[in-house]
Amino acid sequence: MQDAERTARPRKRGPYTKSADRRQEIVEAAFCEFSENGFRGATMKAITERIGVTQPLIYSYFPNKAELLTAVLELRDQRGDDIGPLDASRPIESVRALVKLMRHNQAHPGIVALHCAIAGEAIMADHPAHESFRRRYVQARTRIGAILEACRDSGHLKKGLDPERSARVVIAVMDGLQTQWMLEPTTERLGEEFEVFMHTIVDF
Template identity: 35%
Template sequence: MTEKTAPRRTQAERRRASREKIIREASRLFAEYGYRGAKLAEIAQAVGMSEPGLLHHFPSKEHLLIAVLEERDRVDHERFGQAILEERLPLMEGLRALVAHNETVPGLVQLFIVLAAESIQPEHPAHGYFSQRYQQVRESMMTLLQKAQQKGEIRTDVPAEHLTAMVLALMDGLQIQWLFHPEQVKMSAVFDSFLTLLKVTPPEETV
């Protein structure tokens, strides 16, 4: 292939653009057909590449999987995490917005929750990723919840550590029920009710 007609992009830029396109199509196909169901050859075709061409960017399907997971984390972090950490978005509103956003991307939600559960097994290709992710997310969530407690925004009669595990567990568990019965289990509504439970109740509990 001659590159005479290509715009003046460096090789690194072209490489990055290809990676982004592969990740985008892989996310779409993993979400639609599942990790096992989506074939590398199909992903390559969707990107307009040969399979060896794709493997040049991601040496295996597992590498591609991890890249897809990290990309979703990056996008979600940019959209919600960063705003919350920089206190431009109050924690409770941020979490509510994240749950509402998840309701618009069932394919990705399914991909994530299935892989999270499957990868409990230490041999699973995404085990390290999810193990680390839960730990990191718990750490930052706990810092945020502690701050909210100090500011008197949420109850303090339950340890922040427990609230942290609770918030994440609730999100994960609701996703399973919602994916089975989207008409019966409204993630956002249930999550809102949970936030009601966290509110500081009148005099006694405001420490």
């Protein structure tokens, strides 16, 4: 009986769990701040005010704003991967996953705002997210290109299209639709518009 009571009794959270939770809270607050104001416009003070902590506490987790941005971008990518993994061995499912991702983004404008705000700034070589965005686009072209190549091999890519070039266009359409949607959210439908476009290059 005593063993059962001990098993049923909730365990107290240890210091590591509390620390991980606090770190996640900081990253979530920074996510919102960077989404609304970009990297250069966001301040550590504004991030602290969102969650009611002191700046020294944030600096104990992230020594500078650039490292905090890195954590925010990792969170964004993780959320994207959770929607639907891209796998060239399952090309049609992966195409559908891209459409699902755009529908998800439409329901979560903060993700889109973060991408648009930071991407514009990250063009500059001295921006702390410059390398992250450059690497991300290279990886996206590679992954989507492999998926479209598999679509071609299985007869689902429209005739005459080059997978590598088409991958660049797919990424451009995704970014372009998102930017337009942020400017005019009442007139653009990310998932629907993107799905219509994908049907012009892939039979799925």
